Amino acid sequence: MKSAGADAKGILDYLRRNTGKKTQLRDVHNTVAKINRERRASTSDEQRTEALIREFCLISGNSACMFTNDGTSVIDVVCIQSARQKRLFRAFPEVILVDTTHCTNRNLYKWLLIFGKLMLLTGTIVHHSILERETETNLLLSIGQFKKENPSWNNVRAIVSDKDFNEKEVLAEAFPNARQLLCQFHVIARLRLKVGELADITIEKKQAVKASCHLMMKSRNAMEYKNHKDTMLRLLGGNSSDPFYKYSQANWELCKDEWVDYHRDNVPHLSNHTNNRIE
Known part of the structure; x- marks a missing residue:
C-alpha cells in the first residue's frame, strides 16, 4: 500500500476496516519504518540516494x-x-x-x-x-x-x-x-583565539586586546577604528613586530570592509551579521 502511494492514515483506515482491530497510527508508522529499514539493508548508499531523489x-x-x-x-x-x-x-x-x-x-x-x-x-x-x-x-x-x-x-x-x-x-x-x-561571530572568535596563541603579553592585557578587537569590529567610522587599533598596539607594548599584531595586519586589515561595521553600513544585510544560525 505504501508503494502504491497510500499515506499512513489511509493504511490505518484500511487495516481497521478489514481486520476489526483497533490499530494505532503509531503502529502504522513503526511498521512502515521497519519495512523501509529492511529494504535499505539490501541496497547501497548510492541506490538509496537515487531512490530518495527520484521520490523527491x-x-x-x-x-x-x-x-x-x-x-x-x-x-x-x-x-x-x-x-x-x-x-x-x-x-x-x-x-x-x-x-x-x-x-x-x-x-x-x-x-x-x-x-x-x-x-x-x-x-x-x-x-x-x-x-x-x-x-x-x-x-x-x-x-x-x-x-x-x-x-x-x-x-x-x-x-x-x-x-x-x-x-x-x-x-x-x-x-x-x-x-x-x-560572519562577525567567526571573525571575533578567530581573533580571540589568536590573541591567546600569539600575543606576547600578560593574561590581563590579552583580555584588553580581545576587547579592543571587538571594538574595532563595531567601529562606526574610520577614526573610531584607528583609535581602537592604536589602543590594541599600545597594549601590545607598541611592538609592531608582535606576532599577533603581524597576524592581524596580514589576515584582517586588508579585508576589513567585509567585517568592520562602518564599511558594511551601505550594504542591505538586513542587520544580519552572522551565518551561525545555519549550523
Missing part, C-alpha cells in the same frame, strides 16, 4: 540532480531544492548566508547550505547541496545548479560567509552584484 522529484516544483565523476563513478555533488524553497528565495533574494558543515555523515560528505533572509532576523534554508569534497569544481557545480533553478539570483546583494569557507572567489564570480561579508 515526483512532487511538483521540486528539483534535484546528481553530478557523478566519470572516472571514478563517485557522486561528487547532489543538489536538492523544494518548490517552497524556490518560492521563498524568489520573494526574498537580497541576502543569502552560505556555509558548509563537516563530519555529519559516515561518508564524510560536506553539506553546503544556502540560507535565505525572509525578513529582519528571520530566514530559512533555500538550497541544499552535498559535496564529496569542498573543491572549486564542486562548488561551481552546486552554485551553477542553484542559479539555474532560481532566475532571481541576480537580485542577491549581500552574501555572508565565514573566513574558513573555501574558494570564496567562486561566490564573488557567481554573484557579481553582491557584496561579500564575513
